[in-house]
Each structure stands twice: as structure tokens, then as C-alpha cells.
Amino acid sequence: MHSTLVRAQNVFGFFTTVAFIVGALVAVTGYFSLPSDGNSLDVSVDLKNVQVARGRPHYYSSKREEYAQIRFDLDADLSPLFTWNTKQVFLYIMASYPPSVSSASRDSKKKGSSPSPNPGPSNAIIYDKIITSRDEAHLELRNQRSKYQITDISGRIANRHNATLEVAWNVQPWVGALTWGTSSEGRSKAFAFPALKSTGAGGGGAATATKKKNVAGEQTMGSAAPAA
Amino acid sequence: MLSAISGMQPRQLAAQVLNFALVLSTAFMLWKGLSVATDSPSPIVVVLSGSMEPAFQRGDLLFLWNRARNTQIGEVVVYNVRGKDIPIVHRVVRKFGGGIKPLRLLTKGDNNLADDTELYARGQDYLDRAADVIGSVKGYIPFVGYVTILISEHPWLKTVIFGLMGAVVVLQRE
Numbered sequence: 001m002h003s004t005l006v007r008a009q010n011v012f013g014f015f016t017t018v019a020f021i022v023g024a025l026v027a028v029t030g031y032f033s034l035p036s037d038g039n040s041l042d043v044s045v046d047l048k049n050v051q052v053a054r055g056r057p058h059y060y061s062s063k064r065e066e067y068a069q070i071r072f073d074l075d076a077d078l079s080p081l082f083t084w085n086t087k088q089v090f091l092y093i094m095a096s097y098p099p100s101v102s103s104a105s106r107d108s109k110k111k112g113s114s115p116s117p118n119p120g121p122s123n124a125i126i127y128d129k130i131i132t133s134r135d136e137a138h139l140e141l142r143n144q145r146s147k148y149q150i151t152d153i154s155g156r157i158a159n160r161h162n163a164t165l166e167v168a169w170n171v172q173p174w175v176g177a178l179t180w181g182t183s184s185e186g187r188s189k190a191f192a193f194p195a196l197k198s199t200g201a202g203g204g205g206a207a208t209a210t211k212k213k214n215v216a217g218e219q220t221m222g223s224a225a226p227a228a
Numbered sequence: 229m230l231s232a233i234s235g236m237q238p239r240q241l242a243a244q245v246l247n248f249a250l251v252l253s254t255a256f257m258l259w260k261g262l263s264v265a266t267d268s269p270s271p272i273v274v275v276l277s278g279s280m281e282p283a284f285q286r287g288d289l290l291f292l293w294n295r296a297r298n299t300q301i302g303e304v305v306v307y308n309v310r311g312k313d314i315p316i317v318h319r320v321v322r323k324f325g326g327g328i329k330p331l332r333l334l335t336k337g338d339n340n341l342a343d344d345t346e347l348y349a350r351g352q353d354y355l356d357r358a359a360d361v362i363g364s365v366k367g368y369i370p371f372v373g374y375v376t377i378l379i380s381e382h383p384w385l386k387t388v389i390f391g392l393m394g395a396v397v398v399l400q401r402e
Contacts, residue, residue: 023369057345057353058345087282087283088282088283090283090302090319090338092301092302094301094302099324099325099329118327119324119325119326119327119328119329119331120298120323120326120327122322122323122324122325123300123301123322123323124301124321124322124323125301125302125321125322128321128338130282130283130338132282148321148343150322152324153322153324153325153332153353153354168301168302170302170304172283172368173368174370175368175369175370176367176368177366177367177368178304178365178366178367178368180300180302180303
């Protein structure tokens with residue numbers, strides 16, 4: 001039986017088998033040619049400046065929250081992450097700080113000993129960059145302003161201590177497994193979020209108002225962007 | 229075609245129908261088995277939007293894993309908005325809590341300017357890891373899920389494809 005249908009079926013079956021095997025080979029070889037240890041990469045980040053100001057999550061919100069604006073230096077050479085199976089590298093810098101101490105200790109007293117009672121550090125991405133080729137993989141940013149102004153879930157971020165900035169990346173393959181990495185070098189010294197800016201007793205009204213507006217304006221910028 | 233069916237012996241016809249049922253139930257069991265293994269109601273999803281471009285395009289196939297409950301920042305998670313049944317694939321950009329406290333996440337599409345606060349249910353500012361997230365993306369195959377987008381946009385294709393599959397399975401004699 002060599003009808004057209006059977007021939008078409010065989011050709012299609014052969015095509016899918018070959019495509020599957022080639023894809024699997026690419027995925028496996030790409031995975032093993034990535035650097036196994038992030039510490040072998042040349043990455044460093046340093047805090048330059050951090051300020052905390054009041055603002056609104058978006059222009060029409062009545063909520064007042066504290067937003068941190070961070071400036072940093074970044075040196076990174078992520079070119080070893082570009083294997084023949086790398087579609088993009090998503091580089092991100094996150095601020096990491098302890099969760100509010102008071103609520104954590106209250107909860108652990110209440111519930112006794114559960115497996116890991118302490119919440120992990122709170123994290124927020126302050127800057128990210130999509131890198132799609134080896135040529136763009138060398139970054140040298142000086143006094144760079146953070147892309148995102150961050151706040152805590154409580155809305156309060158001023159006067160927090162023991163915060164750090166940390167560089168991390170996600171390698172997106174053409175086909176296969178996604179991988180994440182960090183480097184022990186890519187971590188800043190500990191810093192503290194300062195007290196709220198320009199909260200002079202009574203006198204600082206105008207300055208506070210303009211700052212609020214700025215923060216709200218930037219937060220609103222992309223809020224109508226299509227999603228999903 | 230009809231003459232081909234009527235020309236069969238009843239026993240052979242029954243065998244072919246059973247064969248077809250076996251193919252369907254095997255696929256169903258594989259799906260459910262994968263669902264149990266990954267602890268996710270939907271272990272494989274198809275990307276429906278361009279909000280994560282250039283990492284994920286429409287029609288790409290994503291493999292999820294839902295057993296790691298301490299989701300980290302930078303991971304790409306799939307979540308359902310409360311009250312809506314549309315899975316959304318976005319990256320975690322803020323993370324609070326964990327341990328005995330509920331893990332709260334804020335997500336954002338790489339290709340979107342703003343975070344997802346506007347997408348969440350009314351009055352919801354953060355995702356609840358346990359309640360809203362159905363998995364974290366671990367594996368990726370480009371484009372092969374595009375047929376499901378075609379089917380959902382052109383429903384008659386579903387009838388055609390199922391008809392063809394049925395006809396091939398029933399009519400092939402081996």
C-alpha cells in the first residue's frame with residue numbers, strides 16, 4: 001500500500017522524529033556548554049545613592065506609599081552565557097532586604113515551631129535588561145538610575161537596614177530548559193534605606209508636593225500598556 | 229468511506245473503535261499523570277500573548293513545575309486571575325513573605341511597561357503563591373502549540389481535525 005496518504009504520513013512522521021531529536025540534542029548540548037558556576041563570570045554592582053520619597057502607586061490612587069529610588073554602578077560581562085542555544089539573557093538587579101522584624105517575630109511566637117517559620121528576605125527588581133546577542137553582553141553602567149521605584153508590601157520602606165543589591169540572570173534557550181544564575185561577586189555591600197526625604201516639620205510642603213507628583217507621574221507612565 | 233466501514237467485519241470494526249478509544253484515553257492519562265507529577269492543574273501551557281517577547285512568542289509551549297513552593301524573584305510563573313480562567317505567563321518582580329507567612333508576588337511581562345497590578349482582581353495588589361499560581365516555567369519548545377491558537381480562533385478546525393483523526397484510526401487496516 002503506497003497511497004499518497006500513507007506517503008504523506010510517513011514523510012510527516014519522519015520530519016517530526018528528526019525535528020524532535022535535533023531539538024533534544026540542541027537542548028542538551030546547550031545546557032552543558034553554559035558555565036556551570038556563576039562565580040566564573042565577571043559581575044559587580046555598587047550602590048551609588050538611595051532616596052526614599054512618598055508617592056502614589058498610580059495617578060488616580062489615593063494611597064500614599066514610600067518609594068525608594070536607587071542609583072548604582074554595574075559592571076557585567078555575560079558573554080559566556082551565550083551558547084548556540086541562547087535566545088536571550090534577562091539580566092536583573094534586585095534589592096534584597098529583611099522583612100519587617102516586628103511582624104515576623106510576632107508570627108513565630110504565635111505558631112510555634114513550623115518547618116521554616118521565618119519568611120525569606122523581601123526582594124524587588126529595580127533594574128532589568130533583555131540581552132539578545134553576545135555583542136550587547138558587556139555592560140558598564142555608571143550612576144545608573146533604577147528603572148523601577150520599589151516599595152514594600154506594607155507601603156513603608158524608609159529606615160530599613162541590611163539591604164543589598166544583587167545581580168542575577170535568566171538564560172532563555174531557543175529550545176530546552178530555562179536556567180537562572182547569580183555570582184557571589186555580583187552583590188553590593190549592605191546599605192540602609194534612609195529616612196523619608198524632605199519631611200521638614202511644617203515648612204517642606206511645596207517640596208514634598210512636587211516630589212509626590214514626580215513619583216506618581218513615573219509610576220503611571222505605562223499603566224495602560226496592553227498585557228496578557 | 230462509508231462503504232469502507234460497511235465492508236468491515238463487525239469484529240474488526242469493534243477493534244478499530246476500541247483502538248481509537250485507547251488512543252484518546254492514553255493521551256488523557258498521560259496529561260493527568262503529568263499533572264500529578266508536577267502538582268499543577270495545567271502542566272503544559274501555550275503562550276497566548278506577546279507580553280513576554282522576545283523570550284516567549286505566541287504559540288510557544290511551556291513546561292511547568294509546581295512543587296517548589298518557595299518561588300524566587302526572576303522566575304517566570306503562570307497564574308490565573310481570580311474570577312477569570314485565563315492563564316497569564318509573567319515574571320516575578322517582587323516577592324514578600326514566605327515561610328509561615330503567605331508568599332506574595334508581583335509580576336510583570338518583560339514586554340510590558342507597567343507591572344500587573346492593573347490585571348489582578350479588583351482590590352488585589354499582589355498574587356498569593358498558593359492560591360493563584362499554577363506553576364513556574366522550567367522548559368520551553370517554540371511554536372509547536374500554535375495549532376491550539378488556530379483552533380481557539382477558528383473553532384470549525386477542531387471538528388475537522390477530530391474527524392480526520394477518527395477517520396484515519398478507524399479506516400487504517402493493520
